[in-house]
Amino acid sequence: MSKTKVEIIYQSAKGWLTPDDDIIVINKPAGVSVTKDRSGAAQLTDILPPAVCAQLRLVHRLDKDTSGVMLLAKNAAAQTKFTAYFEKREVKKTYLAIVVGFVPGRQGTIDAPLTRDPKNTALMCIARKKGKAAVTSWQLLADFGSFALLAVHPLTGRTHQIRVHLSSVGLPLAIDPLYGSSQPIFLSEFKSEYRLGKYQVEKPLIERLTLHAYQIEFPQFAYPIENRQSKIENCFVAHLDKKFAACLKMLTKYNPKGLNAFLDPGDFSKILNGDKLS
Numbered sequence: 001m002s003k004t005k006v007e008i009i010y011q012s013a014k015g016w017l018t019p020d021d022d023i024i025v026i027n028k029p030a031g032v033s034v035t036k037d038r039s040g041a042a043q044l045t046d047i048l049p050p051a052v053c054a055q056l057r058l059v060h061r062l063d064k065d066t067s068g069v070m071l072l073a074k075n076a077a078a079q080t081k082f083t084a085y086f087e088k089r090e091v092k093k094t095y096l097a098i099v100v101g102f103v104p105g106r107q108g109t110i111d112a113p114l115t116r117d118p119k120n121t122a123l124m125c126i127a128r129k130k131g132k133a134a135v136t137s138w139q140l141l142a143d144f145g146s147f148a149l150l151a152v153h154p155l156t157g158r159t160h161q162i163r164v165h166l167s168s169v170g171l172p173l174a175i176d177p178l179y180g181s182s183q184p185i186f187l188s189e190f191k192s193e194y195r196l197g198k199y200q201v202e203k204p205l206i207e208r209l210t211l212h213a214y215q216i217e218f219p220q221f222a223y224p225i226e227n228r229q230s231k232i233e234n235c236f237v238a239h240l241d242k243k244f245a246a247c248l249k250m251l252t253k254y255n256p257k258g259l260n261a262f263l264d265p266g267d268f269s270k271i272l273n274g275d276k277l278s
Contacts, residue, residue: 022078027238030067068213069238098210144255
């Protein structure tokens with residue numbers, strides 16, 4: 001049995017029979033597939049409490065190696081309702097991405113159709129003529145020098161969309177074995193005068209894909225006020241895991257600008273506290 005635990009961000013209370021309240025929102029750990037894969041590793045339903053898993057239905061997906069906020073439906077009516085929000089592009093999704101490369105400005109949009117790579121169907125690639133429409137916008141949150149933190153908003157939901165799009169404009173994820181580098185991030189890469197004690201071996205700050213689904217925001221009518229049994233906002237936020245947060249702290253502390261590496265220094269505390277980003 002897997003020891004991996006999943007944080008439940010929100011779960012509707014019993015007794016509410018509207019589709020608005022028949023949902024559960026979780027913080028999916030990195031490395032956990034939403035469905036069974038060939039690896040034989042634990043899938044999402046294996047690490048959720050048994051009482052929660054009964055009749056859960058997928059509304060949207062996250063890559064196996066991507067962590068973050070994910071909404072699941074408890075019945076067919078809720079699944080239909082919330083799936084429609086995603087299909088109609090009425091859901092605003094915000095990912096946090098640690099990338100490498102020169103960031104050409106404060107924001108940008110990547111409009112590049114995607115399809116399966118004919119040489120390796122496990123990968124996606126840009127195909128201007130035969131690909132499916134894919135649009136991603138990004139915003140620079142912090143420039144650390146050799147690394148940067150982006151807020152990324154996929155307007156469409158293609159497989160590996162963010163990973164392929166960012167790589168295509170010279171901003172690959174800092175760690176991405178499929179579309180970039182598989183090397184972990186070490187503090188010695190950016191902390192000047194870094195020293196190890198005798199016989200010590202440096203441990204990586206982070207080894208996983210540097211992509212986190214931070215928040216999803218639904219239309220205002222997703223939660224009619226009369227159906228609220230508690231204070232539910234239309235936006236759900238997933239805290240960073242320990243290693244992602246630790247890496248972000250070290251990048252902020254040991255870059256030449258310090259906290260001023262953030263265009264809005266207030267975003268640093270918002271992210272660490274799990275507060276909504278604008």
